[in-house]
Structures are given as structure tokens and as C-alpha cells.
Amino acid sequence: xxxxxxxxxxxxxxxxxxADFSLDDEVAALRAGDPGxxxxxxxxxxxxxxxxxxxLAGQATPSVLSLxxxxxxxxxxxxxxxxxxxxxxxxxxxxxxxxxxVGLLQPLDQIVLVAVTSAHRGESFQxxxxxxxxxxxQAPFWKKEQTPEGARWVDARVSDDAALARWxxxxxxx
Numbered sequence: 001x002x003x004x005x006x007x008x009x010x011x012x013x014x015x016x017x018x019a020d021f022s023l024d025d026e027v028a029a030l031r032a033g034d035p036g037x038x039x040x041x042x043x044x045x046x047x048x049x050x051x052x053x054x055x056l057a058g059q060a061t062p063s064v065l066s067l068x069x070x071x072x073x074x075x076x077x078x079x080x081x082x083x084x085x086x087x088x089x090x091x092x093x094x095x096x097x098x099x100x101x102v103g104l105l106q107p108l109d110q111i112v113l114v115a116v117t118s119a120h121r122g123e124s125f126q127x128x129x130x131x132x133x134x135x136x137x138q139a140p141f142w143k144k145e146q147t148p149e150g151a152r153w154v155d156a157r158v159s160d161d162a163a164l165a166r167w168x169x170x171x172x173x174x
Contacts, residue, residue, distance in 0.1 A: 013096055014080045016071055018103040021113055030097045030115050037094055041124035042115040043132055047105045065146040067154075069102040069111070076100075076140050083134045090167075091127040093118045098131065100139065130167055137164045137171045 023044055031037050049064045084096045095117040105111055114131045118124040143154040164171050 013084055013098070014077050015099045016073070016076050016080070016102055017099065018101060020101070020110055021099050023113065023115075026097050026099065026113060027115055030095045030117055034094055034117065036119055037117040038119045039121040039124040040115060040117050041121065041128040042113065043128050044110055045112040045132075047107050047109045047111050049107060063147055064107060065148065066107075067105045067111070068144045068146070069100075069105065070142045070144075071100075071102050072140055079138065079140055080135070083131060083138065086134070087116070087127045087131050090130065091116075091118070092120075092123045093127045096127070096131070098135070100135070100141065102141070133164045133167060134169070138169075 023042060027040055027042060031040060047064070047067050080098050080100070084098060087093060087096055093116050095115075097113065097115040099113040101109070101111050112132075112135065114128050114135070116124045116127040116131070118127070145152050145154055
């Protein structure tokens with residue numbers, strides 16, 4: 001480990017919110033006041049049609065009309081904070097910011113942000129990927145898609161469990 005400061009619990013390190021977010025603003029805030037930051041890695045996930053349908057001229061024709069995310073306030077934030085603490089324990093990183101949106105979202109809306117700072121890019125890349133793999137399988141969210149055929153709850157995917165397993169963590173979705 002480097003001379004990175006010991007991360008302090010901070011209420012804004014993790015946010016579960018209905019409002020959209022600005023990648024620029026979030027990265028600027030994460031980097032602010034830390035001259036040891038040499039790398040920032042960020043992942044922004046968006047609502048998409050999981051079926052990848054395309055129509056005329058290659059234009060997307062969403063079969064997912066909307067996505068509604070529910071969570072248990074307090075429990076969800078605590079679970080994501082534990083994931084961030086695990087990232088600090090595993091990687092030589094300086095800062096983490098996770099935002100996950102809830103409520104009713106439309107195709108192309110931003111749904112999640114994971115941003116990580118470190119002295120060097122490798123640690124940021126790894127920690128960012130680790131956090132996304134962890135979030136996809138372990139964060140307590142319930143997702144319901146609205147489709148032309150009606151509403152359906154989204155189940156965990158085997159591929160997400162496999163991604164988490166490469167970090168030595170067994171999914172609780174089994």
C-alpha cells in the first residue's frame with residue numbers, strides 16, 4: 001500500500017437517489033484536494049434494452065419501455081459502503097464514489113456511477129471493475145422492467161455471478 005490516506009466513512013461516498021448525476025461534477029469532487037491522485041477510472045451504466053432489439057436502419061426499438069428500481073433505504077447504502085470498504089482493503093486506491101439511482105427510469109437514463117481514484121491507473125481500473133461486479137450481484141436492489149408484454153422482475157444472471165467469483169467472492173444469489 002502507498003501513502004494513501006485511510007478512508008474515512010463519509011456520507012457522500014455512497015448515494016442512492018432518484019436524481020440524475022453529472023460525471024464531471026462527481027469526478028471533480030472526488031479528486032478535489034488530493035494531490036496524490038494520478039488516475040481516475042469511472043463507469044457509468046445506462047438503462048438499456050436487455051434484449052438488444054434493433055429495428056429499421058439499425059435504430060434501437062426498445063422492448064424495455066422503462067425500468068423501476070426499488071431498495072430498502074439504509075440497508076442498501078450500508079451494503080454499498082461495505083463494498084467500498086472492501087475495495088479499499090483490496091486495492092491501493094485513494095477515493096471511491098458510488099451513485100445508484102432508484103425509481104422509474106427510461107431507456108438511455110443513467111443508472112449507476114462508480115468512480116475510483118488512485119495514484120496509478122491499474123489500481124483504479126481493477127477497483128472500478130471489482131465494485132461493479134460486486135454491485136451487480138450483491139447490492140440489494142429490486143428491478144422491474146416494463147415491456148410491451150407487461151411487467152417482469154429482473155433475475156440475477158449467471159454471468160454476473162461468474163464475474164464476482166473471479167474476485168474470490170461467492171454470490172448469495174444461488
